[in-house]
Amino acid sequence: xxxxxxxxxxxxxxxxxxxxxxxxxxxxxxxxxxxxxxxxxxxxxxxxxxxxxxxxxxxxxxxxxxxxxxxxxxxxxxxxxx
Amino acid sequence: xxxxxxxxxxxxxxxxxxxxxxxxxxxxxxxxxxxxxxxxxxxxxxxxxxxxxxxxxxxxxxxxxxxxxxxxxxxxxxxxxxxxxxxxxxxxxxxxxxxxxxxxxxxxxxxxxxxxxxxxxxxxxxxxxxxxxxxxxxxxxxxxxxxxxxxxxxxxxxxxxxxxxxxxxxxxxxxxxxxxxxxxxxxxxxxxxxxxxxxxxxxxxxxxxxxxxxxxxxxxxxxxxxxxxxxxxxxxxxxxxxxxxxxxxxxxxxxxxxxxxxxxxxxxxxxxxxxxxxxxxxxxxxxxxxxxxxxxxxxxxxxxxxxxxxxxxxxxxxxxxxxxxxxxxxxxxxxxxxxxxxxxxxxxxxxxxxxxxxxxxxxxxxxxxxxxxxxxxxxxxxxxxxxxxxxxxxxxxxxxxxxxxxxxxxxxxxxxxxxxxxxxx
Numbered sequence: 001x002x003x004x005x006x007x008x009x010x011x012x013x014x015x016x017x018x019x020x021x022x023x024x025x026x027x028x029x030x031x032x033x034x035x036x037x038x039x040x041x042x043x044x045x046x047x048x049x050x051x052x053x054x055x056x057x058x059x060x061x062x063x064x065x066x067x068x069x070x071x072x073x074x075x076x077x078x079x080x081x082x
Numbered sequence: 083x084x085x086x087x088x089x090x091x092x093x094x095x096x097x098x099x100x101x102x103x104x105x106x107x108x109x110x111x112x113x114x115x116x117x118x119x120x121x122x123x124x125x126x127x128x129x130x131x132x133x134x135x136x137x138x139x140x141x142x143x144x145x146x147x148x149x150x151x152x153x154x155x156x157x158x159x160x161x162x163x164x165x166x167x168x169x170x171x172x173x174x175x176x177x178x179x180x181x182x183x184x185x186x187x188x189x190x191x192x193x194x195x196x197x198x199x200x201x202x203x204x205x206x207x208x209x210x211x212x213x214x215x216x217x218x219x220x221x222x223x224x225x226x227x228x229x230x231x232x233x234x235x236x237x238x239x240x241x242x243x244x245x246x247x248x249x250x251x252x253x254x255x256x257x258x259x260x261x262x263x264x265x266x267x268x269x270x271x272x273x274x275x276x277x278x279x280x281x282x283x284x285x286x287x288x289x290x291x292x293x294x295x296x297x298x299x300x301x302x303x304x305x306x307x308x309x310x311x312x313x314x315x316x317x318x319x320x321x322x323x324x325x326x327x328x329x330x331x332x333x334x335x336x337x338x339x340x341x342x343x344x345x346x347x348x349x350x351x352x353x354x355x356x357x358x359x360x361x362x363x364x365x366x367x368x369x370x371x372x373x374x375x376x377x378x379x380x381x382x383x384x385x386x387x388x389x390x391x392x393x394x395x396x397x398x399x400x401x402x403x404x405x406x407x408x409x410x411x412x413x414x415x416x417x418x419x420x421x422x423x424x425x426x427x428x429x430x431x432x433x434x435x436x437x438x439x440x441x442x443x444x445x446x447x448x449x450x451x452x453x454x455x456x457x458x459x460x461x462x463x464x465x466x467x468x469x470x471x472x473x474x475x476x477x478x479x480x481x482x483x484x485x486x487x488x489x490x491x492x493x494x495x496x497x498x499x500x501x502x503x504x505x506x507x
Contacts, residue, residue, distance in 0.1 A: 019134060020220030021122075027221055032303060033205065039437045042303050044205030046434070046467070048215030049127055050120055050160075051193050051333075053462040053489075054434060062175070064462070064489070068219065069158065070175060071122050 089182030098126020100366025101189030107385025192367035194327035206305025234329035372409030435461020
């Protein structure tokens with residue numbers, strides 16, 4: 001059993017293997033969207049490498065953070081656009 | 083004030099294969115060398131996550147070498163501004179960093195080319211390399227139904243990787259048609275034949291079609307099925323993910339920002355990988371898409387050249403030439419077919435950041451007018467996604483790059499402004 005970390009996504013606890021990106025945790029959490037586009041469409045990661053900005057979420061209060069480039073830490077608080 | 087500990091003789095931007103090779107060669111001179119990269123770990127995209135669990139012996143070897151060498155690694159840092167020659171500003175999740183340098187080596191790599199088609203913005207549609215990167219960062223794939231589509235050698239590598247992660251890869255849809263002659267040309271590069279045979283074994287059992295592409299993706303709030311075309315035939319396939327990318331485009335924005343000249347869309351370099359700006363070198367995909375081995379050789383040449391180890395650099399020229407020929411063949415083989423230009427419908431989004439439809443964008447002859455009227459390409463990605471797409475669809479040529487190279491938090495910009503005012507006083 002690999003080490004795990006626990007964080008909250010939209011208030012719900014999610015447990016992921018240590019080293020997972022926040023994007024992975026959001027995908028596992030079943031959140032409807034990472035972000036809503038300017039017209040309100042749900043969006044999710046496209047490039048997976050920090051270029052497209054489709055995976056933006058709020059991490060510990062920092063909005064517009066690219067979740068694919070941040071590694072999950074215990075106790076992180078992540079908010080997506082519902 | 084700049085921390086003197088953050089000043090390097092050679093600063094390498096990008097920690098993929100070219101950057102690693104450049105840093106290791108430069109470090110042999112005994113000078114202070116650092117790599118700065120926006121990713122959390124070394125290895126770039128091709129060796130993402132390999133620091134902990136190397137995917138290949140080659141990756142393991144290079145990452146081990148760099149870990150034991152005197153090379154500083156600054157991770158999770160986006161270079162966005164150069165307030166004065168020799169000083170860079172980078173943004174990290176924790177804040178802002180100043181990095182001083184004497185010589186710069188740009189190894190900014192490449193990104194996937196994405197082409198718009200109806201439904202491509204649905205969650206569940208990702209790049210081919212994009213989905214692989216997400217899986218390498220922990221996304222579970224067991225039992226997921228996946229179609230891998232687009233063009234380029236990456237599709238095969240991604241399909242093999244996803245299959246290994248217990249995904250159910252239904253189909254590889256390659257838009258190019260010339261794969262047979264490509265295969266027949268491989269005899270000139272024995273190491274590539276070995277890779278091809280290995281890949282073929284890993285791909286056994288996966289359906290593979292050439293002349294085949296995705297026409298549209300469908301689903302309510304999330305991908306449910308795609309429509310494929312192969313000649314006159316179209317059909318639907320239900321899937322959980324579509325991994326779709328159209329080969330690669332070089333990341334030249336940082337080089338353009340430093341004033342380096344481009345040639346046919348790639349960073350122009352001389353035989354020592356020197357750009358047109360003195361003291362700035364460039365290696366790897368940013369100088370033209372050529373793959374892993376060419377990136378490693380170019381990186382070594384740049385690292386040697388930047389530290390006056392010219393003999394060592396020259397010794398690698400012949401190898402680079404040979405690999406360059408392979409790159410040329412690769413780029414010819416995976417040229418994009420014109421039918422792909424007809425995929426976007428009037429209401430298909432082309433600029434995902436600003437939700438600009440194809441109908442709105444195509445009213446304009448070039449970037450400037452489109453930006454002024456629609457904000458196309460003015461969102462956070464700064465045209466990195468829609469730019470190559472619109473170059474293909476409407477022949478719009480890329481524009482200049484202005485600071486900040488990447489979107490930056492206002493707090494950091496205010497701090498930059500504050501230190502500039504201090505200097506002037």
